[in-house]
Amino acid sequence: MPGIPHNNFFFKGDSVHVPCLSDEQRQHLPHKPLELIFTNVTVTIQKRFILKDVSGIVKPGELLAVMGPSGCGKTTLLNCLAGRIKLDSGIIRLNRERLNKRYKRKICYVLQQDIFFPDLTLRQTLQYAALLRLPDSLTYEQKMQYVDHIIDVLDLTSCQHTIMGDYMNRGLSGGEKKRANIACELLTNPALMLLDEPTSGLDSHAAYHLMSSLKKYAENENKTVVVTVHQPSSQIFHMFDKLLLLCNGQTAYFGDVNKVVDFFSNIGLVVKPHYNPADFILEQVKGSEEMKEKILQASRDARILPDYPHELRTELYENTICHQYINNYNHNRHNRINGHVQTIQNAPDLWGNNIIHAKSHSRISTTPIRSPNDLCVSICQTHSPDSNTCVYTALPMKEEETKSFWLDNESHASSSVSSSDYDFSWQWPTCFWTQFKVLSRRNFQEARPRMLSTLNWVQTVALGIMAGLLWFRLPRTEPAIHDIQGWMFFSTTYWMLFAHFGALYSFPSEREVINKERQSGAYRLSAYYLAKMVGELPLTITLPAIYHVISYPMLGVHSTKVFFLLLAFLLLNTIVAQSVGFFIGACCMDMQVSVTISAIYTLATQLFGGYLATNIPPWLTWMQRLSMVHYAYQNMQIVEFSEGSPIECAVPSKFDVCKNSSYIPVSEILAMEGSSLPLWLNTLILFVFLLVFRILGYVVLRYFRRPK
Template sequence: MDDMEKLASGDFINLTNSSVRSFGWENVTVTVKDRTLKRPTDILHDINGIVKAGEMLALMGPSGSGKTTLLNVLARRTEHIKGETHERLFINGRHTTGREFRKIGRYVEQNDSLMSALTVKETLHFAARLSLPSSVSKQDRMVRIEELLASFGLLNQANTLVGGPVQKGISGGQKRRLSVASQLITSPKILFLDEPTSGLDSTASYEVVSYIQNIARKYKLIVIASIHQPSTNTFQLFDRLLLLSQGKTVFNGLVQDVQHYFDNLGRPMPIHMNPAEFMLDLVNVDFEPNSRQASLELHKIQRSWKESPNANVIVDEILHATAETCTCEVTTQDGPSAYMVPFTLIHRSFIKSRRDLVTYWIRVGMYMGLAVMMGTVWLRLTPDQHNIQSFINAIFFGGAFMSFMAVAYIPSFHEDRSLFVKERANGLYGPTSFMVANFITGLPFLFLITVLFSAISYWLSNFEPTATGFMMWVLYLFLDLLAAESLVILISSLTNIFVVALAITAFANGLWMSVGGFLVPLVELNVFWKYAFSFMDYQRWVFQGMLVNEFKDRTYDCGRLANGDCQCMYVTDLIDQCKIDGKGVLDTYGYKTGQEGKYLCIIVGIIAGYRLFGWLALYLKRT
């Protein structure tokens, strides 16, 4: 059978032979400490359920009912739940380890964590490279990708950018479908969806759920989705419903039995009303004027379910699945070779950095504008004593403001971080691979920025006119930018809130400018600021190194009085020649020559420290 025949038949995606027949859970309870009541409180209490291959289950309930918490427990993503969790989860009626479960299940977040600069097809391509075993050939990967594009109606958008705030791309509904498709690339057996229709209109919501239903039916996939308030048409696409309120079950069973159940309960459903809307209104007591009476009614509904024959049917189904435990092994597959993951991430990040205007190219324009401004403000400074301070000012400005403008990288890193959190939760890779790829990808772009900026500003300003002086300037400025971006990454790893990251980064840069030795020479700096912050200030060492680079081998003409006598602002050994040795300028700042290697090592150490703490922040934080 050739590739097109495989694509047409769908046999390549091996879900048709899946050994997962059912997924059940019993007595799921999550207990947290209520800070107001000062006692343990169940946010989920004794939840049972089962879904069979090819079925879709809707988790519904008012806000705060426990939908997302239950979804995370079922998906074995309990590291974020700040409480005590009790559950019994079954695959084909038997327990499985968390490691095995991660290999057969995939979780789609509520928010679409996609890389805006990639095309639809590239998104699936990199998802395949990061999750499929190395034994799967490139040709086989492409067949699988084409199958998913066709199944989710994305063939016409295959070469369209995903898009974001700056670059327009595919629609919101198409992004949702792409998010789901990227998780299906590994042919999982169970798919968890957190609010798959969030932010979509009713038409787009129906479209997304309909595509998922087709995949579930065709490949016997188990789908569990939390969903807020679907339209009637969307609601009827689901096979089963688990309705929660205040952490307890209100209904759990087939969607087709909903109306009959509530009719028997004495809560008849109006003929022309959306069933989902009716049920949510029935079990939501947050906005009732008589909250006590509403709570009593809700407890009555919850008790009615617990005592109903329908509840026993669910328990019987779980017990029946347990009694008929499948003797076959649940087939799982390992991911790609560990050493290949960083290369894949580097490739993906490089494509993004090359295409995404926000990542580097807007910054290139900003830095070029800054270089022209700097070069023309400090235009062709002559080497005489009246321009010594101007040279010093220009060195400070070039280093400090190049560093400060690295804040423009925050939005791009936050996008990468969001994608990393999602892919890490699905077990694709960890913070080490992510940080290594980020560091390597940034090097050529930061070096390009440095060279372009220096080629303009250095020669226009007439700094030390030697090749060695220019190369050392480029080296210091490159390390300055690398340190600034490393600081941005550290802060942005600690918080994913743009305004907070921006404020902290701006404050840190202001601090480094203040204690860097320019505004107040280090020999005069307050002892506290000098020893508490100055030594860890990369801008200090960049300024110090660039100052030594400019003044160590250069001389400056002194002025002359009206009578022809020489008048030098700095007294050095060259006063008899009516010149100033640049080393005399360095002496006023307390800087020595011959220590350039030390400066460079300290800057590199600071960069490594920022990256290490950024890695630690990502390692400890999982959201």
């Protein structure tokens, strides 16, 4: 691909090599490598432990596998790491800082379900994702280069023009959908990838190919990758750098994959030769309660061994140690060096019981402490006895605390910059106008095959011809009034039902995609909502317009004005019905409930529309005010009977006005059906229906159906 070398496209080390981008454009894309540390994570739901005291660490370039039987809490842990579930206790840190909104922008979460718009091709899906999630500082051509590179890296070139597909329309295979799911997230160049069961539903070859790509991505791009897997093959199992084995929501093992066999051997559970270790350990954690407790106890005992990660040691989070340094810090808080740091003379040895002398450059942040119960400061910087690398440790602080606690040897200027990052306010990757344009185009492209399908075209043309033939060339006489009204009422009710249930049935599948994209922070809900109304508007009015063009001239066109006014009220009624369907679909999560509610409302709308029943009991007249068909139907009568040739009276006539006149005025025709509202008021009420249901739909999505 010209302009961007494939092997230097993404983040490598401390820089990004994308020659075609300016410095201003680059700063939006590269992410600093993230070290993920989660300690003592506990989650309870309805007083039942889902996760209990789960800890782990993953460094850049490593691939962590979370394994365990079904129901052990793998997905819940991933949701916690993504910041989608509130913890009952525990800490999640990225580069020693609390998980916050700023870091959520650097995390991608690939769901287990492959949720896409089925009628878009793979390339179209990636193009829209790039246009929405890559910053506006990049040109369209540069964003498309990103798409080309992702397709090439994940070996999707041969299927890029294939539709995503669903259970009705065949599209991508399972493995291709999995890679497409990952490709959408890789576009933003995330520093941390969380993948829930990426190999589920794949054959062994596809699963191996996928995991091999993830392994290379983690190593070559210096990314942190966490995956949940249920029962991997031995080939896939040995790809993992680290393993977190869960049992009943607790840690059964955490450490290097190549040491898990020794761990089980030490407690008397020996793996047979040529036996898949993944199968073996899953069999053990699914054994008896005594066996489970034995494994869990061995895991707890392993936490005090010298090779256990010091970042996860429980003594770092004991209040006694914390309070020692709080007291020391409070005593010397007025003797700061340059107002920023305080030298520590002694620090506890993190790997033993001896006290070691800290280096002269060891420092601790002096962010003011409100009280010993509010905050624990960082302990110290020391050196591992078996390594020359520096070790940076931090202590827990209250969830609402927002200050950074960095311990490093860099200048204080850089530390202050790091702290200032917490003043970060959420910024969307693209502006509102960009989101609106892209989403409008995508909604149009996605909905067109569904709304303007071949079957819908055939149905519309056939119905228009049948309606025109049934009411062909009706005379302008009193006996024909009922037939003319029949065409009006049939047209309004049919297209009301068509648009209403079309919106209702299309919303559940679309809602899943929108929820996934909203969780990833791809765009504003307001931009999506306005784009949906604008993008689908041409599709919504196309078929009713074709029906009207075919059927009404066959009845007899009296004037161009009448033709277009009738068409306008027919389309307005159709759009209002679609708004009601969208609102009900947003409110009801259960499809059967939404269909039932819609059936009751639409049938009531027809009954009180003014054609099927004219002698409505006084105590039910309020129902007529809620019928959208009533207002459109009355408007069509006003327009039709006010223009063109007047309606001739019959002999005998049921209209009293015919005793003194040969023609029936429109007011008498409307009075026969009990309607007295003028044209402008009927139109205004229809627009009120449209606005109210559109606004209610937005309120429901914004406040009541927010993605969890």
